[in-house]
Amino acid sequence: MGLLVAHDKLWTSQVLSASKVRTPLTVFAVRSNHVAFAIDKVSGLPVVAKQLTGSQGAGVSILETPLAANTTMESFYKASIPVKLQRFVKAQNSTSGNPTDIRAIVVGDKVVSAMERTASQGDFRANLSKGGSGRSITLSDEETAMCIKASQAVGLEFSGVDLIREKMGKTYVTEVNGNPGTGIIDITKKNHFVDLIRFIETKSKKKENIPAPVPLPDADKDEKQQQENEEEASLKRYKELSAKQEKSRLDYNESALLSFFKKKFGSI
Secondary structure, eight states, X not given: OHHHHHHOHHHHHHHHHHTTOOOOOEEEXXXXXXXXXXXXXXXXXXXXXXXXXXXXXXXXXXXXXXXXXXXXXXXXXXXXOOEXXXXXXXXXXXXXXXBEEEEEEEETTEEEEEEEEEOOTTOSOOOGGGTOEEEEOOOOHHHHHHHHHHXXXXXXXXXXXXXXXXXXXXXXXXXXESSXXXXXXXXXXXXXXXXXXXXXXXXXXXXXXXXXXXXXXXXXXXXXXXXXHHHHHHHHHHHHHHHHHHHSOOOHHHHHHHHHHHHHHOOO
């Protein structure tokens, strides 16, 4: 279930909000024909428009002007593409002046690594796949707790949680990824798959004391017992028909059945 939730960006936002995880204000738009109304619901321009599925920054746009908002939303409308609009969180800039975000890897109830990503020149998306760069960082206790809570809220025991540190001082969870990729390993020099394997081994050991399931019944034994019961019932019926024949006349069906029993069992 967790992977299904993480795959759907709207579902993820809903789950995070319901679990009291700080996430940007979000509006869902399906064939929206009143763009200004939808944008006003997320505190006005600029806003971030995201298609509900996609990874590595694909399907994510920033709408900074009324013209850009109208034309982009019109394109989504005509293509019947549902989108979610999010309040634009003005991220802290790196020393180069470009926007940054954070990717943290959660395994079980621990954050095992984290990196700060910096967007390439002229882009607001800091994804490494979009030309961004990264450096290893340590999260605050609050941010660590946010990541673990976000991953658990979505239903994942292994995830990549994306954060944005706002210039105003607050940190927001923007996405939870069920397939966080391997780029962070090169940046942090921390192979989170080692932690994942250890987590799985520990979890498996805890299940070793589970009682073995009740064995299935012996099908051959049951079939043999059934045959014996049927034969016993046939012999009983054979005796009843033989006794009846001595006292009265049998009907057609009874005579045929008695003949069958005589051939099968012989004289009794």
